[in-house]
Amino acid sequence: MNKVRSPGITEPVAECGGSGIALVIARRSLYTEKEVCVQGKFILSVRSALLLVTVSALLPALLIIIVSGVEHGRTLEQSVRAEAHRQVESITQVHLETVQAVQRILETLGALEPFQEDNRPVQTLVLSALLRDNSEIVNFAVTDNQGIVTTSPLLPTGTDLSDRAHVRNALGKGRFSAGEFVLARAGGIPSFPFAHPLRDATGAITGVLAVVYNLGDYRELFDRMTLPESNIVGITDNRGIRIFYRPENLANPVGVPIADENWRRMRDGEETGSFISDGSDGVLRYYAYRRVLLRASADPHIYVLVGVPEDVAAGAARRIIVRNVALMAAVLLLALAAAILLGDLVFSRGFRVLVSTAHAISEGRLEARTNLPRGRSEIAVLASAVDRMAVRLQKREEEKETERAILDRSLREKEVLLREIHHRVKNNMQMILSIVSLQQENSGDMVHFRSALESRIRAMAAVHEMLYESPDVAAVDVSSLLQRLAEMTVWIAPHTGPAPRILMKVEGGTSIFLSIEYAVPLALITSEVMTNSCKYGRNAEGAVEISITLDRVGDTFHLSVGDSGVGFPRKAGPPGPAEETGLGLQLVSALVSQLKGSLEFLNGYGHCSGAVVRVTFPVAEDRLH
Known part of the structure; x- marks a missing residue:
């Protein structure tokens, strides 16, 4: 390998008493940049070696902590999602209990003699008393077999309810039926209706006993449940119309359809399922849902939906990973700082100063000096030799610069003088010609x-x-x-x-x-x-x-x-x-x-x-x- 040398580089090194370290450093400082880089691939400084060992020792632990954090985060995420499914089941159970209570009331009233014999004055008294005592009920109504109101505490006789789904289903199927989201005709309150067929002594259907349930009562029921504030609770009818939403939100009003994509997934999916999607308010959530049936063979009459923001579901995992990585990073930084401090304490900075000075001299900065204290140690002797070498090189370079400056100045003067001589010759010739011409004329x-x-x-x-x-x-x-x-x-x-x-x-x-x-x-x-x-x-x-x-x-x-x-x-x-x-x-x-x-x-x-x-x-x- 060829090396670039300057005159006199090896002489000062020889004054170190044959120190091999001095010769190596002096020669190493004269390698070309490419050669230094090549050597740098195989030779590490003491500090770099300590840092590399420290990082190598801590890196497996860091990977283990990260993997453990990811697994633990997934477990927490699954726990949050499982909790959403439990909330769906709890809400479904509350709703079914409410439906069963309504069904029992209607079956009990239908079995009473005034309702079987169509004793309308007594029916009015009974229904009015029940309406006063049950604030969750908006209204009662008795219709004939055509769906025309015959008795109601709030609706006038003759009101046509044949267009209501719960009335049609009860008359057509002859059994307890649930309806769809409605604004009650008595007061315009968001409500959900139910209906039970009335039969005479022969068992023939003579009409329907209907009740309209106030959806506002659901809020009181769910407020008594322990639900996370970040979760949303939604209930829709069998058309995807929102009949309840908690917490209240202008982006998710009651009485309007939910997002098409979410409704499609619940309608076409399994009886119980989950999916991740944006809500009507644009928030990405994990949704758990369930279709609620009045009986095994019946179509669902409502859908219960619980949504957990995705950043909440996955946030716990992220927080754990971030916390663990931050702790490990702090440990790594402390370890690196300790390694650097140990390297400075154990290995003198003198060696690094020598190498730096040698490189500076090889790059032409001849004013560089080690400035290390003199003494009998190898580093001190080597530093003294490097400094003397730099002084001699600098002196030679200054002498060359002075000679170059003198030569440059002399060259410039000669160039100026040559131009001046040509100019003078021209002017003098012109002047002589003028004088000759004047003299000749006179x-x-x-x-x-x-x-x-x-x-x-x-x-x-x-x-x-x-x-x-x-x-x-x-x-x-x-x-x-x-x-x-x-x-x-x-x-x-x-x-x-x-x-x-x-x-x-x-x-x-x-x-x-x-x-x-x-x-x-x-x-x-x-x-x-x-x-x-x-x-x-x-x-x-x-x-x-x-x-x-x-x-x-x-x-x-x-x-x-x-x-x-x-x-x-x-x-x-x-x-x-x-x-x-x-x-x-x-x-x-x-x-x-x-x-x-x-x-x-x-x-x-x-x-x-x-x-x-x-x-x-x-x-x-x-x-x-």
């Missing part, structure tokens, strides 16, 4: 043409000569430049008599550096004015004394070049348009414009008694050096 003497052109080109060359001699190739020392120009002018400029004497003064110090874009025009201006002074600036004794002064006020420079001659042909001020015909003056004016400065022609200014040319120009701060 001079018919080839000797004078050659002398003037040489003077101007040498002034430009002096700037470049000083540039490559200067440590800063971007700027020129103005005082040195003016000194060199003075020497060249004395040597080149035409003059008679003694050599010109030049006095030069730079205010504010002798080291003012300007960039080439200022230095070249300034050199040409100075050369032109000095050449002119050498030609025309002799005093009465025939000597030429030239004064050059450069001073600076803020970012504004003032250059004054004057002589001791007779001065300009005027008192002061620049030559007029008609006088400004000389090439020198034209060139000076153009160069001042290039500097964005101003030009003055004076007589007797400063130390000079003759002609003085004063140039004022601004210099941007970034062009000063």
Whole structure:
């Protein structure tokens, strides 16, 4: 397997006295990321191993607790559902006892002589007395064999009850019959009716004795039963019309059909059964039901239904599972915390710090240190070796960075300088061409043409000569430049008599550096004015004394070049348009414009008694050096 190494990695490790652990850690820190991952599949840290063992030990117990909780929850769920079936049976029994009591009353009344002989006044007295004494009964009625009321405490004689199912069944089948949900004609109370046939002495059916039972009485009966508040109790007739519902709910009113799906399951199912479905109120429930028959061969006359919300039926199981899992999770967390604490107490953190530092160094973070206490232990010796290794690597890297920075800076300077040289060559060529063109137009003497052109080109060359001699190739020392120009002018400029004497003064110090874009025009201006002074600036004794002064006020420079001659042909001020015909003056004016400065022609200014040319120009701060 190939390994990525950095220079000098193994030398500090060797200083650990041949420690094998140090060499392993140092080498391991140099593996590539892929190799570390591959090794990580087989090598676990101490903490990871302790955590893995802890989890492995507790996981079977957790699974056992979960399985036991599920089984126990199922048992509780089955118990809740079984309780719903017991409640159905209890309610059914209460209803059947009520029906049997009603049947006995009707059979007893039917056996009395006034009802067999159709003694209507006595019937009215008896039925009225029973109605007063039994609040659960809405009304009694006696009909003939056509279902027409003949006697009733509340209904008028002649009321047709032949449309009632209980009356039809009693007349048609000749036996005690139950009806369907009705709103009693006497008072409009939700009721459930029953009927018993009346017979004469020969056994022939002469009519029906009917009773209407108040469904509100069921509430009092069921309130005396112990039913869970979350459970619902419903009773329907044989059409699926709800005749009772507890607790009262606007979504499940009495007198309307129950949900179609629930009615279908009860109607088509077994006599006793169960199902899970949404109720009319949208709640998912487990329903236990039973069809209630008056006799074995008869059709059911009501259906009893008890519903338990599914979250109640299964909630106990869920709560047990959640509780057990929470307890086990708490135990697991405590065990993991204990394992971590034990690992930190038993196994020093120093090993982890060493590995972390080695990885950091291998990733290029050479400032990483272990910062572990020094000592004679293996961890301390190894930490010291790793730190020394990191110091050496960091020092080498810093040296390389410094060298790279120097090389980059030098390369950038050379690139800038090369572009500047091309730019300068272009500008200088253009300026030389302009000077040649102007000189050619203004001079018919080839000797004078050659002398003037040489003077101007040498002034430009002096700037470049000083540039490559200067440590800063971007700027020129103005005082040195003016000194060199003075020497060249004395040597080149035409003059008679003694050599010109030049006095030069730079205010504010002798080291003012300007960039080439200022230095070249300034050199040409100075050369032109000095050449002119050498030609025309002799005093009465025939000597030429030239004064050059450069001073600076803020970012504004003032250059004054004057002589001791007779001065300009005027008192002061620049030559007029008609006088400004000389090439020198034209060139000076153009160069001042290039500097964005101003030009003055004076007589007797400063130390000079003759002609003085004063140039004022601004210099941007970034062009000063």
